[in-house]
Amino acid sequence: MKKAILISLILLFPGIALAQTQERKSETRLNLAVDFNHKTLGVYGREATFTWEGIEVTLEHGFRKDKLLISGFVLGFRREGEIRYDGTYFMAGVFKRFDLKDNKLILYPEIRVLYGVPGTHFNRTWVESTGLETVRYAKLYPVRNADVPFIYVKRFGWYYPEILLTMRTNMWRFNFDVVAGARIMRFGAVESDFQEVNSKILTTIVPVIKIRTGIRF
């Protein structure tokens, strides 16, 4: 998957370099997307598998003419999980538009930053016990790196980047998109027997598939 993403980006680069500068109509769209995510992480001989979905609402604005290779920007809101704290994000990103097949198919490379609260749904703990006593444990957790307004506890939230490639087709005012991409998320891991402690940070690439539809205003 990592290789596929890398190859996609390399293949896209000449397109970016030779970016079309044609003028289009400036347009604003409201999009709704669902996505599917899967990742297995190995932690000190244990494995944690995360499979989850998200739902996003985004407002997308395309410029009349590219600005510094950027065709437009996206602002949005994202939810994961049923508990309000478990994955609530604001998103902001920019994209580059490539019109293919006489504008019947459009390609959008896009980069975003997600900022929000991971909650506890990425936490995992493995415990080895003797009777009631824990003798060893390992723990996996999201590396939180951002403060959240009105929350006194420091670094309650996190932010991370997301790289996406959208394939879009338009029908009247509506757009239908298939999106593939990856998130770069950081996790921490600790293993301890209460005497000896090992800890590390894992930077992981999480593949994501999205299905999106929207309407142009």
Place this chain on the structure above:
Amino acid sequence: MKKNLLFAIIGSIFLIGCDNLRSLHSPSAPDSFDSDNLSAWKPCVGVQNPGYKGSPELIHQMDAVRRLHKAGRMEWIRLGGANLRGEGRDYGLEAKAMGLKVFGIITQEDLESGRSWEDVFDQMVSTHPAVDVWEIAGEISNVGINPVPMTPEYYMPRFRNLVKYARDRYPQLTLASAPTIGSKGGPEELQKFIELGLLDIDAIVTVNIYLETAFQEYATIFDRNAAKMARRRIWVTETGASPVTRHIDWVRNFYPRIINSLRPEMICWYILYGEEGNQLLQNIDKPPIRENPLFQRLVGGVQ
């Protein structure tokens, strides 16, 4: 034609996606717990201890403790009201005789009774010989249970000295820090404790958890200090849900989340009897005693 076909395919995939999202699937369900049973239950229950040996309150409560212990659901008893006057002593002794381990609390009222904390500790140890772990005060800033609240700045140096004293004089005993409040303000207090050196002290780190907000904030603190906390044992000394209809769901769904995020060695249910809503039993003072569904499930040996 091709465009319509593409439209149909993408539309179908989207609708399937929306159908899956009727309930968003979060990765929170831990692999090792089955939400249909009570496998995340930890064998500790808080017991308020009115009365004395032979009194109806003690007889009925300790009978319930015996049944929980026999069902493998209770190995620790957390005494809610041990004090310098000797209240709670009989509960501790009877629990010890059953084979339970005993978790006692020294209240702020006793600690601040005019003598040094070390003197108070000596007297509590001699008055309550059954206690294995001593919690030194609790919810220190909660004026609801502490007539004289403390600040972390006041508490920490005294706690540090007491731990050192107890280790030298009573090596068989373990000390636990004051649990922080299970609702608003608790995580802030824990953060302050950590800033003041709690993790450098050889003691069990304790918290109470009653609200989702507090849990999320505790999880943040535990994640952020994961490596620093790795040599410390963690206890959730109080948790529970109100009303009674939420009890089983709390153990099935909230206990696993606590374990995954805070990795506590023990979680104590608050309480066996004495607080409407959280209690596992009703009408101990005017029988017939009513057993709440969680108690019935626990003693029934039903997973």
